[in-house]
């Protein structure tokens with residue numbers, strides 16, 4: 001498994017071609033160990049599906065092989081103590097290698113499985129997952145419970161905030177810069193809008209796993225010359241709402257402010273994604289807690305992963321993976337002992353037949 005993760009790190013998978021290469025390599029690695037795999041392609045992006053076991057229930061393991069770009073030297077992995085360094089080691093070739101090793105482990109005892117276990121390897125998570133994980137769900141590769149092997153320090157990332165990205169365009173009235181009172185400054189409208197937005201109660205709403213939604217004023221485009229009052233201003237918001245809120249709800253709230261205070265303004269959606277709202281008493285979550293005892297805890301994720309593509313079907317979906325550090329940064333590493341533990345837990349969870357205790 002340690003050789004495997006190092007081989008994967010050496011494949012520079014920050015492009016479609018590179019990620020497909022890593023996928024072909026993984027397919028061959030699994031086939032050489034007797035696992036049957038199916039390769040699917042969508043818009044040039046490859047994905048792999050393998051299935052073992054039988055039963056009513058389907059458990060899905062999902063891993064992505066694409067990475068964010070790194071420095072040249074990050075594609076030559078090295079080990080220091082328990083740390084294995086390299087681009088993609090934590091996010092998430094370490095998790096993928098552990099899943100591959102665990103899947104081969106399951107394939108030695110398929111008769112012991114009382115559920116189906118499906119393994120999905122994908123190649124576009126870092127750019128949104130719409131070409132591979134979302135595609136698999138649309139093609140009917142769905143299940144009852146999904147584990148995405150993102151680095152979580154073996155904690156259970158139960159929920160994820162939803163995403164609402166909007167553009168809002170304010171229209172004012174231009175005037176000479178020396179007589180601003182004769183105009184209506186569109187930049188100042190957007191400033192006022194931002195203040196009104198932050199005053200809204202829903203922007204302070206907390207849930208069990210989140211203190212509040214996050215509101216990021218991400219873009220602003222306005223103004224041309226110093227001697228002119230700007231007549232238009234376009235702002236871009238990236239709002240991450242908490243479970244219980246929705247894209248439509250957020251849009252309604254923004255529209256309500258606009259209707260009342262800025263009737264000429266226009267709003268348009270850029271990108272949206274629902275929140276992941278897996279319940280903490282989902283039976284599979286209880287099973288995992290039972291296996292790991294006090295070595296894990298439940299947390300909410302601020303970002304979002306491929307879990308969201310599965311969660312729309314009503315499946316429980318968690319982020320759960322090994323420990324590591326500095327992913328997307330220059331010193332990215334994965335913990336070797338945590339990868340080994342992760343592999344063993346994945347197998348134990350797949351074979352689990354016990355009745356979860358109340359936690």
Ligand SMILES: [Zn+2]
Nearest residue numbers: 091092125150
């Ligand atoms: Zn990731």
